Amino acid sequence: MERLGTGIGWRPEIADAVERMPGIDWVEAVAENLCPGHLPESLRRLRERGVTVVPHGVSLGLGGADRPDAGRLLALAERAEALGSPLVTEHIAFVRAGGPLTASPRLEAGHLLPVPRTRDALDVLCENIRIAQDALPVPLAVENIAALISWPGEEMTEGQFLYDLADRTGVRLLIDVANLHTNHVNRGEDPAEALAELPLEALAYVHVAGGFERDGVWHDSHAHPVPRPVLDILTDLASRISPPGVLLERDENFPEPRELERELGSIREAVEKGGGARADGAWRAAAPVEPSSVSTDPARQRLALDQTALLSALVAGTPVPEGFDRVRLGVQARALAGKRADVVAKVAPELPVILGAGYRPAFLAYAQGAPMTDGYRRDALSFAERLLLGGELADARVRRELREWWLERSGPTPRSRRPAVRLARATRRVLLRH
Numbered sequence: 001m002e003r004l005g006t007g008i009g010w011r012p013e014i015a016d017a018v019e020r021m022p023g024i025d026w027v028e029a030v031a032e033n034l035c036p037g038h039l040p041e042s043l044r045r046l047r048e049r050g051v052t053v054v055p056h057g058v059s060l061g062l063g064g065a066d067r068p069d070a071g072r073l074l075a076l077a078e079r080a081e082a083l084g085s086p087l088v089t090e091h092i093a094f095v096r097a098g099g100p101l102t103a104s105p106r107l108e109a110g111h112l113l114p115v116p117r118t119r120d121a122l123d124v125l126c127e128n129i130r131i132a133q134d135a136l137p138v139p140l141a142v143e144n145i146a147a148l149i150s151w152p153g154e155e156m157t158e159g160q161f162l163y164d165l166a167d168r169t170g171v172r173l174l175i176d177v178a179n180l181h182t183n184h185v186n187r188g189e190d191p192a193e194a195l196a197e198l199p200l201e202a203l204a205y206v207h208v209a210g211g212f213e214r215d216g217v218w219h220d221s222h223a224h225p226v227p228r229p230v231l232d233i234l235t236d237l238a239s240r241i242s243p244p245g246v247l248l249e250r251d252e253n254f255p256e257p258r259e260l261e262r263e264l265g266s267i268r269e270a271v272e273k274g275g276g277a278r279a280d281g282a283w284r285a286a287a288p289v290e291p292s293s294v295s296t297d298p299a300r301q302r303l304a305l306d307q308t309a310l311l312s313a314l315v316a317g318t319p320v321p322e323g324f325d326r327v328r329l330g331v332q333a334r335a336l337a338g339k340r341a342d343v344v345a346k347v348a349p350e351l352p353v354i355l356g357a358g359y360r361p362a363f364l365a366y367a368q369g370a371p372m373t374d375g376y377r378r379d380a381l382s383f384a385e386r387l388l389l390g391g392e393l394a395d396a397r398v399r400r401e402l403r404e405w406w407l408e409r410s411g412p413t414p415r416s417r418r419p420a421v422r423l424a425r426a427t428r429r430v431l432l433r434h
Contacts, residue, residue, distance in 0.1 A: 002052075002087075002244065003245070004025060004205055004244055004247075005245060006024065006026075006267065007025055007027055007028060007052075007245060007246070007247040007248070008021070008028075008247060008248045009028050009029075009056075009247060009248065009249045009251070010043065010046075011030075012033075013254050014254050016042070017257040017260065019042055020257070021261060023264065023268075024264075026051055026052035026247070027051060027052075027054070028054045028056045028089070029043060029054070029055060029056065030055075030057075031055035031058070031076055032057065032059055034055065034083075036078045036081070039082060052085070052086065053085060054083075054088065055076065055079040055085055056088075056089045057072075057088065057091075058091065058095075058112065059072060059095060060073070060091075061093065062128045063121065063124075064095065064096060064097065064303075064307065065094075065097070065101055065124060065300045065301075066101065066304075067127070067128060068128050073131075074135070076088055077136050081137055085138060087140065087172065089143060089174050090140065090142055090143070091142065091143045092115060092142050092162075092165070093112035093114065094113050095112060096108050096109060097307040097310075097312075098311070101300060101304035102308045104308055104312075107372070108372040108373055108375065109336060109372075110336060110339060110343065110372055111339055112145045113310070113314075114150075114151065115151075116151035117151070117154040117155060117156040117161040118153070118155050118156075119299075120299040121303055125165060126165060126168045127296050130169055133170075139172055141171065141173060142171055143174040143176055143207065144158060144173075144175060144176055144180070146179040146182035146186075146211075146218075146220035147183060148328055149324065149325065149328045149329060150187050150325070150328075152322070153323065157194070158194050159193065159194045159195070159196065159197020162198055162199070163197055166199045167199065171202070172202050172203070173198070173203055174206070175198065175203060175237065176208075177207070177233040177237060178208060178211060178226070178249075180195075181227075181229050181230045181233055182211065185216075185218035186217060186218055191233045192236060195236055195237055201241070203241060203243060203244065205245030205246065206243045206245065206247065208248050209249040210222065210250075211224055211227070219335070221253075222250055223252045225259075225263065226248070226263055226267070231266060231270040232270075234246070234271065235274040237274065238271045238273070238275050243271065246268075246271055248260070248263055248267060309321045312371075314329065314333045314336055315333070315372065337364055337368070338364070340367055340372060341359075344363065344376055344379055344380045345359065347380055348377070348380035350405055351380060354398060354401045354402050355398060355402070366383050366387075370382060370386065381406065385410070388403055388406060
């Protein structure tokens with residue numbers, strides 16, 4: 001496995017600071033935010049300097065009941081090739097449910113949700129990862145995620161689940177020590193026990209991030225400083241094996257560059273502290289087991305029904321499935337709606353400007369009865385359309401500006417300035433008003 005060193009998550013908001021930051025050996029960029037033919041100049045310059053760039057996917061849904069989408073796999077492969085990356089990474093999570101397997105509408109979570117640690121889920125995940133590995137030009141590593149909720153009837157610990165996954169597929173692991181801390185607070189899982197069970201010889205690299213605790217629940221925000229307990233888990237991991245790479249994640253609420261540099265220094269110190277107590281063994285990659293010839297279709301059907309019931313309860317207000325903690329599901333549902341409002345505000349920044357302080361309460365009210373089914377851009381248009389048709393906008397200026405915004409974006413092509421087209425556009429306005 002290639003030694004990556006110390007890195008930071010590349011984000012457009014801190015691109016200039018990352019370029020100037022000393023001691024950055026590599027960066028990781030969200031794959032879905034990159035266009036292979038139009039890479040950001042900052043990433044191009046980093047590549048020219050010899051800085052490794054790893055694409056990090058968030059939308060494959062490898063833990064979902066469906067087989068991975070060929071288009072999403074192709075897009076991830078194109079980004080890896082455009083960046084000359086030594087590997088690509090994704091998550092052990094599901095992000096959508098419903099559809100043909102359940103004969104129900106497709107639902108999007110807009111977030112990474114945990115898979116149940118069951119034999120059915122493991123069988124499906126292993127096959128999905130093999131499909132992804134065959135489609136990608138470089139090795140794949142998958143990340144453990146943070147979770148607010150636990151599935152009832154789980155058959156394995158996280159360490160056992162990941163060990164079997166790596167053993168059966170040969171996939172590498174991206175271990176997020178902040179997520180181990182999150183699961184310790186939220187689900188009572190001991191990080192030391194998880195590390196002891198993991199196949200650390202399959203480790204690709206490590207994520208480190210911050211969060212915050214509220215009402216006994218840890219929120220993996222990626223918007224706060226890295227806390228001491230997370231650094232302690234990193235030290236524990238480094239005492240067991242020398243991590244090929246360690247990366248600081250920060251997605252918003254970015255501090256001054258000096259503060260990020262201090263956090264990177266704390267991360268290096270935590271790794272060095274662990275290294276002083278380590279006796280490294282020989283490095284070896286996990287060897288995959290030959291795939292079973294038994295069909296996973298029955299397991300996919302069962303998993304699809306379970307995941308659809310859970311996601312529907314979280315985003316569509318259907319009854320909570322038996323065995324789940326209702327309070328925790330309520331916390332997760334509110335967190336999903338809040339994140340959805342935040343992302344729509346980034347995708348369509350004009351909406352908070354037009355609606356002002358009324359944007360967030362209006363969006364949360366809309367989200368309660370309108371699950372996301374087709375991504376955030378479609379979600380923004382549907383939200384605006386609902387407001388315009390609902391007659392809830394008393395302010396004429398707001399109504400006019402929102403109508404203009406919606407008309408500008410709802411058609412298949414940009415709005416024309418020609419007189420005939422302008423007349424048709426005006427007619428649409430009248431019809432919409434009625």
